[in-house]
Amino acid sequence: MNSRFHVVVLAGILAIGGLPLRAGQFTAATVGVRLDVLALDGRTPLSGLTREDFALRDNGVAQEIESVTSTEAAHVVVALDVSGSVQGQRLRRLIDAANELVRATTPADRLTMVGFAHSLRTLALSNGALEPTSLPTGGSTALRDALFASLMLASDDSRPAVLILLTGLDTASWLSEAQVLDTAHRVDVVAYPVAVDYDRMRSTRAWSVRRSLAALEQLALDTGGRLVPVRPDRPLGPTFRDVLAEYRQRYVITYTPKGVDRKGWHDIDVRLKGKRGTVQTRRGYLVP
Amino acid sequence: LRLVRGSLAEAQGRYDDAVAHFGQAAEVSSHWQAGCVALAHAMVAQGQLQTARDTIRGCAGREITAADPWFSYAMGLDWLVEPTVRALRGEFAGRRAVPDE
Numbered sequence: 001m002n003s004r005f006h007v008v009v010l011a012g013i014l015a016i017g018g019l020p021l022r023a024g025q026f027t028a029a030t031v032g033v034r035l036d037v038l039a040l041d042g043r044t045p046l047s048g049l050t051r052e053d054f055a056l057r058d059n060g061v062a063q064e065i066e067s068v069t070s071t072e073a074a075h076v077v078v079a080l081d082v083s084g085s086v087q088g089q090r091l092r093r094l095i096d097a098a099n100e101l102v103r104a105t106t107p108a109d110r111l112t113m114v115g116f117a118h119s120l121r122t123l124a125l126s127n128g129a130l131e132p133t134s135l136p137t138g139g140s141t142a143l144r145d146a147l148f149a150s151l152m153l154a155s156d157d158s159r160p161a162v163l164i165l166l167t168g169l170d171t172a173s174w175l176s177e178a179q180v181l182d183t184a185h186r187v188d189v190v191a192y193p194v195a196v197d198y199d200r201m202r203s204t205r206a207w208s209v210r211r212s213l214a215a216l217e218q219l220a221l222d223t224g225g226r227l228v229p230v231r232p233d234r235p236l237g238p239t240f241r242d243v244l245a246e247y248r249q250r251y252v253i254t255y256t257p258k259g260v261d262r263k264g265w266h267d268i269d270v271r272l273k274g275k276r277g278t279v280q281t282r283r284g285y286l287v288p
Numbered sequence: 289l290r291l292v293r294g295s296l297a298e299a300q301g302r303y304d305d306a307v308a309h310f311g312q313a314a315e316v317s318s319h320w321q322a323g324c325v326a327l328a329h330a331m332v333a334q335g336q337l338q339t340a341r342d343t344i345r346g347c348a349g350r351e352i353t354a355a356d357p358w359f360s361y362a363m364g365l366d367w368l369v370e371p372t373v374r375a376l377r378g379e380f381a382g383r384r385a386v387p388d389e
Contacts, residue, residue, distance in 0.1 A: 112362065114348065116358050118321070119320070119321035119347075119352075120347075121348055121349070122345075122348045122349060145321065145322070145325045148325060148329060148344075149328070149344045149348060152328060152332075152337075152340055152344045153340045153341065153344060153345065153348065155337070155341070156338075156341045156345075174291075174322040174325050174326050175325060175326075175329055179329055182332075182333075183332050186332060186337065217331070272378070
């Protein structure tokens with residue numbers, strides 16, 4: 001199997017430096033931080049930026065940016081809801097979309113696919129494509145558990161990591177929203193939850209649905225990603241491709257924190273210098 | 289029970305105890321994934337990220353065929369409330385109709 005046909009995840013923060021640190025791991029020897037940022041003028045990504053174009057603060061203290069690189073090679077992790085609510089045409093549509101995303105990756109990427117229902121399984125590709133037979137379908141939806149597991153799998157690579165997660169409604173998770181968010185603060189993964197029928201979910205009065213949606217929005221915000229709404233009658237493939245294309249337009253900033261305590265929560269603030277636009281990045285990171 | 293004990297330990301910040309309880313739960317319930325997920329999460333709280341990843345990779349590679357039994361507890365067994373209340377009402381009505389001697 002080609003290495004790109006593993007799970008793909010997008011890493012936003014990474015311990016770097018001369019020591020052989022694993023992705024997403026902060027230790028006493030951590031010498032650097034990696035941030036994954038998206039610079040936008042309105043909704044248009046800005047290209048060609050260099051380190052002189054960014055101003056970065058870590059817990060309010062201005063930091064010197066060491067490098068700004070691209071996200072050409074990424075760890076892309078795709079998590080698909082294959083629970084009992086996804087059958088027949090919906091399942092076919094899901095598989096087609098996943099395969100569109102597979103084709104959009106490059107040999108420099110690492111791709112990991114997972115399917116989740118009441119449990120989560122990594123999915124193998126056959127001849128470079130996801131086959132219906134390889135999907136364990138049926139059962140309830142342990143969305144939060146799947147999110148947690150995907151974040152863990154995604155952060156296990158030195159490449160920047162992106163998690164594209166097709167969401168359903170959670171009906172069977174062990175973990176709470178707070179536990180998943182706490183985990184997201186500790187690893188270096190940018191999350192793009194893809195919410196089918198978002199408008200209907202948003203307008204519902206069901207407390208559990210609203211809470212679940214709010215948590216996904218928070219996850220996207222905290223990791224520097226975006227919740228992607230999709231109408232139920234629209235194809236998913238172009239959405240997946242667009243998310244990956246957006247990810248490719250991001251920059252990877254590295255810096256070594258100075259003048260701040262190493263442990264605890266670090267608020268991150270990245271802005272553009274002398275340019276119009278905004279920067280989307282993770283809200284911060286936690287060093288335990 | 290191990291899951292509940294592990295949860296209590298984790299909530300109290302006793303991560304070593306939580307890992308021990310969840311580890312036993314994962315061992316007992318290898319056909320389900322809740323124990324494994326709970327164990328990995330406690331490892332994250334403990335700061336053992338790589339061990340947590342290895343744990344998740346281990347259970348994500350297994351074929352899980354059964355939904356976790358704890359699910360019923362998490363949902364508060366609310367699906368049992370209505371039939372139980374109906375049965376109790378029936379029992380109560382029956383007792384009223386046929387008083388104890």
